[in-house]
Amino acid sequence: MAQDLDTTILETLDKEDPNLVRAACILAGLRGLSQAERGLLKALGNKAWQVQAEAAKALGLIGSKGAVPYLRRVLKASDADLRQKMLTAAADTGKAAAEPSGDEAHPEARRAAAVALNRIEPSVTQDALLAALGADQPALLGAAMAGLANLEAPVGRTRMVELLAHADPGVRKTAAACLGRLRETKALAGLLALVNDPDKEVRKEAAIALNHIKDRQGIGPLASLMDDGESEVRRVAAIALGNTKSREPILVQALTRGLSDHEAAVRQASLSALANLRAAGALEQAAALLADTHEAVARQAAVTVSALSQARERPDYDSD
Template structure:
């Protein structure tokens, strides 16, 4: 076969093009050819082979890509990491988990990113260990792994990260992962998150409080409607809607006249969820809003209140 002979050509560029051509017609029986090309002396060939293996998932491909995470060339490492992130089979986790403690941060990060999507029990131990990693990006991936697995025994550790971690993105991820709780044990951490210096963390904490429908957060969510960032106010408004407590209505009504249409829309939806008739006059006055999405939200809210 002419294509196979090109894969053995002395010119690396010829081999690279052969990998590209083979990718266009790739079948399962071609996977060993791509795996073999992962060890090609030319970096460009290794990179294309790593990309080609995105469509395959067997032990040889997964192991070969994992080994390529330590390649000398950054582009090759990135291609291998990307293909690993597309894995779907839970059984692949057993091959990746040992790499989660690799001495190179790039490897740990790439492997945890891949494990996140697999939702495999084998990921729990390496993810718990990685919560204490020195690299913030790796701690974020570890949080995501445990969140995707809905691993509730990790809640105390996640709560500590949500309040104390030095990296704001770790705190944000942990605040989101606390949404896997089924009780109010995470309330102190989320309330602390509403006062975090980073608005992204405050936004995430407000969102999670709504998901958990923690009634004891009412006062703090009402206070968050005055946050200096509209994104936080928006999430606080939606979470107050989920709580369905009429006590929030007076604090929500002023947001219906906010300059930002998204905030007006979400506030209208929240008032509809609460279902208190005291909001009707303000909602009816907004029926001619300049933004069509706001008008739609207002119609929905008025109908909801009418039904309740």
């Protein structure tokens, strides 16, 4: 069966349809299919940037040393500027340009190439990023952390955890975001402390990070954020609570409070979270929002009522 799938992947890499090729690239990377190198190198030259990005990622996952010159070509990097090009691609958020300019590759393809090169030749960029983490300039620290997170690098995480307590809120926010994306469990204590940060953006990012890490220790602090003074923090906290797979009373009570929030987005997120958790005890409170004046909230209430009524009839997991 596995061998048949590998054969299918190799054959699909030679197809014309970019959607098929992209899927084959993803599977080749997930399976570490070294025999796919030729097809992946061909896909790296595909006109669709989505295919280029997945091909680059897969080449990194299979550790293809033969792909190094091709990946460098995506970055348009010479020996002299390779490190700088990789740093730029690694720190790029991809938000500045939806499409590439001129003959430049798409930001997502460049970043994927940088990640792949870092997997194959990690010393090229990581040394520079680690050196930048030793600085005390907020902008430089932020770029270094973003670069390491984008490269999925295993290094520098202890320093990032330390930066959760940095005096600059922008640094704290970036550290929380990067550690959350990396699902770094050693950051848990620092992230829990940021739930009470004076900066609303830091609190929001801490909630998002706790959502990524999904440790039970985060349930109580996330529940407390349902009483935060900022509606966006409350909304994000509701989403995070809905992903915990727990029906602890403190959690359900917090989400139930969210149903009466003055912000429609918070009410909607709380309804969705209760549906995700199949918290049948909140059925009546959710049903009350069928009369909500915001159409999106009322629609979500209908979905939640359906989910919770089914949960009453057929509970599917314990709340321990």
